[in-house]
Amino acid sequence: MKKNIKAYAFLLILAVAIVALDQFTKNLVRQNLAYGEVWSPWAWLMPYARIVHWYNTGVAFGLFQGMGMVFTFLPLIVVILIFIFYGRLAGDNWWMRFAIGLEFGGAIGNLSDRITIGHVTDFISIGNFAVFNVADASITVGVCVLLFVLWKEEKKNSVKPVQ
Secondary structure, X not given: OHHHHHHHHHHHHHHHHHHHHHHHHHHHHHXXXXXXXXXXXXXXXXXXXXXXXXXXXXXXXXOOXXXXXXXXXXXXXXXXXXXXXXXXXXXXXXXHHHHHHHHHHHHHHHHHHHHHHOOEEEEEEEOOOXXXXXXXXXXXXXHHHHHHHXXXXXXXXXXXXXX
């Protein structure tokens, strides 16, 4: 029981930190840049990295635009399932807990936008890559960590002892 409380405390603290940073940065952008407006502190940096106020009614990387209702309910279901099954999904593996926590916090951050303003605010623009936000980055890093952990576990379990 005590182990489960610590695991869920970690999940909630990580999620709160991600959501707070995500919502803080999105609010800064919404308050200081008009929709579509671009800002960069130095002109030479503009082709490589800039802040741009953008809306996303689809999912990560701008896919499936205009399906806002679907992407309001789907993350809500994911958030609920992660919360219910977190203890079993993560087990004792700290990296697995971290990965799932990143995904959980990112999903809540974007879900919060969809519920309150009807779309997700994106603002980080690097090169020609799709515009994204802190929550998107959190989800993406969480998926990468999760895949790495699963790969390492598979590799560890597939090693056959020498006889």
